[in-house]
Amino acid sequence: DIQMTQSPSTLSASVGDRVTITCRASQSISSWLAWYQQKPGKAPKLLIYDASSLESGVPSRFSGSGSGTEFTLTISSLQPDDFATYYCQQYNSYSTFGGGTKVEIK
Amino acid sequence: EVQLVESGGGLVKPGGSLRLSCAASGFTFSSYSMNWVRQAPGKGLEWVSSISSSSSYIYYADSVKGRFTISRDNAKNSLYLQMNSLRAEDTAVYYCARVVFGWDVWGQGTTVTVSS
Numbered sequence: 001d002i003q004m005t006q007s008p009s010t011l012s013a014s015v016g017d018r019v020t021i022t023c024r025a026s027q028s029i030s031s032w033l034a035w036y037q038q039k040p041g042k043a044p045k046l047l048i049y050d051a052s053s054l055e056s057g058v059p060s061r062f063s064g065s066g067s068g069t070e071f072t073l074t075i076s077s078l079q080p081d082d083f084a085t086y087y088c089q090q091y092n093s094y095s096t097f098g099g100g101t102k103v104e105i106k
Numbered sequence: 107e108v109q110l111v112e113s114g115g116g117l118v119k120p121g122g123s124l125r126l127s128c129a130a131s132g133f134t135f136s137s138y139s140m141n142w143v144r145q146a147p148g149k150g151l152e153w154v155s156s157i158s159s160s161s162s163y164i165y166y167a168d169s170v171k172g173r174f175t176i177s178r179d180n181a182k183n184s185l186y187l188q189m190n191s192l193r194a195e196d197t198a199v200y201y202c203a204r205v206v207f208g209w210d211v212w213g214q215g216t217t218v219t220v221s222s
Contacts, residue, residue: 034207034208034209036208038151043201043214043215044151044209044212045212046208046209046210048208049206049207049210050207050208053207055208087150087151089151089208089209091208094156094165094167095141095156097143097150097151097152098150100150100151
């Protein structure tokens with residue numbers, strides 16, 4: 001089974017900060033990686049698919065990069081609506097989610 | 107509007123059974139693979155099961171294999187999850203999700219609580 005490791009698990013940041021979240025796969029998943037945002041009591045929302053493709057309607061301040069086993073999600077300028085938990089997901093072999101990164105207000 | 111609506115959750119005793127449903131609308135349901143994902147209270151997301159558009163391919167997480175059965179009825183635009191031999195660790199919000207590039211449409215979730 002492919003394991004997904006996200007870091008950090010919690011991140012404290014201020015509005016306007018550049019934020020980077022990392023996801024590492026236990027084996028190569030090519031570019032079969034997605035990023036989701038989840039707010040309390042809500043379903044996850046797709047942000048990025050195929051490692052770097054921005055989902056329609058998602059603000060351009062979100063970007064994804066990486067391939068193989070190392071991936072990053074970057075928020076170029078954190079906005080108030082961005083405080084949430086973020087998950088990576090591999091879909092190269094079945095599916096596995098990372099443990100999540102909670103972005104908190106500093 | 108593209109929408110998924112789950113139902114069927116509730117309180118069940120350990121060892122019991124429950125059948126979840128996911129009603130799709132606003133898109134051609136029969137063209138898409140579908141998934142069930144769950145989230146235990148205060149925990150992260152866990153993939154549960156996948157089914158291809160024509161039900162030809164079905165996959166399960168090891169944690170539910172042999173106890174859960176995924177199915178779909180394309181004529182009724184519905185996805186199902188039959189859950190048997192339920193355990194306390196199956197307590198979670200269960201989501202259905204559509205597969206495109208990534209999983210782009212999710213339902214609001216239905217809560218399953220396994221407790222005596």
